[in-house]
Amino acid sequence: MSNETATAAVAWKGTVSDDEQSKAPLNVGVALILGVLLWMGPYMGVNGVLLPARVAQLVGDQKATVLALLSTSAMIVAAIANIVFGALSDLTRSRWGRRTPWIVCGAVLSGLTLLLLNVVTSVPVLVAVWCLYQLFLNAVVAPLIAVLADRVAPKNRGMITSFYALGYSVGIYGGQMVAAPFVKNVSGGIVILAIAAMVGGPLAAVLMREKSSLDMPKGEFTWKIFAQHFAFPTKNCRDYYLALVAKFLIVAAKFTVAGVQLYILTDYMKQTADGASGYLKIINLCMMVTAIGMTLIAAPVSDRIGSRKLPVVACAVFVAAGSLVPFFSANPSVMIAFALLVGIGMGMFNAVDQALNVDVLPDPDTAAKDLGIINLANTGGQVVGPVVAASVIAVWGYQGLFPISACFAIVGGILILFIKKVK
Structure with missing residues (x-):
């Protein structure tokens, strides 16, 4: 093998090791x-x-x-x-x-x-x-x-x-x-x-x-190539699907409440339209500030302690706790507590989520496709959360909404604990 070929092979192994990136x-x-x-x-x-x-x-x-x-x-x-x-x-x-x-x-x-x-x-x-x-x-x-x-x-x-x-x-x-x-x-x-x-x-x-x-290995477009690059992973993918389902549940937990927060304020907490609007501004501001702040804090901490799973599990606990707060009181001020707790949790989640997803990829050569699939959990959670909320409210009322959201988050956190490839 020529030096040039050897260099190309090293350059295109699909990822970068710790030793190669000081x-x-x-x-x-x-x-x-x-x-x-x-x-x-x-x-x-x-x-x-x-x-x-x-x-x-x-x-x-x-x-x-x-x-x-x-x-x-x-x-x-x-x-x-x-x-x-x-x-x-x-x-x-x-x-x-x-x-x-x-x-x-x-x-x-x-x-x-x-x-x-x-x-x-x-x-x-x-x-x-x-x-x-x-x-x-x-x-x-x-x-x-x-x-x-x-x-x-x-x-x-x-x-x-x-x-x-x-x-x-x-x-x-x-x-x-x-x-x-x-x-x-x-x-x-x-x-x-x-x-x-x-x-x-x-x-x-x-x-x-x-x-x-250009020097990356090429292959003929066969059925095997198609299955590898355009289908859902089927090999070495246990941790990958655990991360995908956990992501779906945690995002769904947030949007089960956040997706209908206007109706929670008006129908459950009996606020006027103007009152609900005022609270929505405060809620979103609290969620933005805490999410951004925790994103900046959690990522270096995750690198320092060498753990991706711990911040995600902590996120699940915070989201579950925040979701349960309105269960105990219909005072609109509790939605601010919801925003702060969920914002902290989702800040932790956002900080390490994509790093965790990369760490559990079945094949680095199909990284973009596999990350695209796992990203569907994010979209799916945002869509399914409000749908679940509407169904639960119709059957059990708003009191049933908050425990369901908390259960979603906790189950998502438990699934993360079963991942073996990542600490």
Whole structure:
């Protein structure tokens, strides 16, 4: 074997060992902060604020029905696209690497697609454009997560995952804050967020400086290759599926309560619309501050103690405790306690979740595809939580809601304890 071939083989073994990476790759961390922030922020700003406003402009009183149609269609497209684009990036061989072409093209095309929302005039076209946006957006999402597996050694994953989580958390809340002043100028808000989306991918790619993947081993596209790169894992995947189900349950636990918090305030705690609005602002602010703060604290602690499981188990306890607080009192102030406890828990979770996911991957060569699949647990939990809440409220009332949420969180934490590959 020539020296060049040997070097290529070392460079492309699928991940980085602790011995090969003495210091945390801060350029990758900064790229992840900006890359995630600039896809999550525009997405949340449009999805949570500007899209509903645009729908109201188009259909008036039918807006709730149309929004449900948009959400359902987007979820289906996003679920498929996340897996497909993850697999395609795993298989990509280019002078710019495996992830960069998809991150850059996906960002630019997703931004351009957002601009189309300003010119659509019918519901079918609106649904088509929103689905197209989801398609391009997930060309960014899946490859960007896989960078953690490609470029970060296990001992540094807690710290670099916290960079990712910081961009994610700021994007969730910041995107809606940026969009809120544009409710009466939807077109202007969409233009600003579309530009941000287009900038994010190229900026992250420049900061990451991914190496060429042209020397990475290639293979003929056979049924075996298809099954490996486009199907759910079937080998060496016990811990992987434990992490996936645990993630689903913990996220569902949060959204079982948080997804219907407006109704909890108005129907269970008997607040007026104005009173509920005031509490919602405080609740979301508390959750944002605690989540971001704990994200920054938990990641280095996780690296220092050498444990990924402990912060996630602690998260489950905090989420369960926070969910139970409203069970004991219908005073609206207890929702602030809920927000603080759940914010602390989810901050811990966000800090190490992706690092844990990377550590339990069945095959580093299919990292983006497998992380795309496990990310479906996040989407699924957000969707299923409010559905479970509606069913429980209909049968047992609001008093039954909070124990169910707590049970979800505790079971998720217990499943994490059964993972063997990770401490």
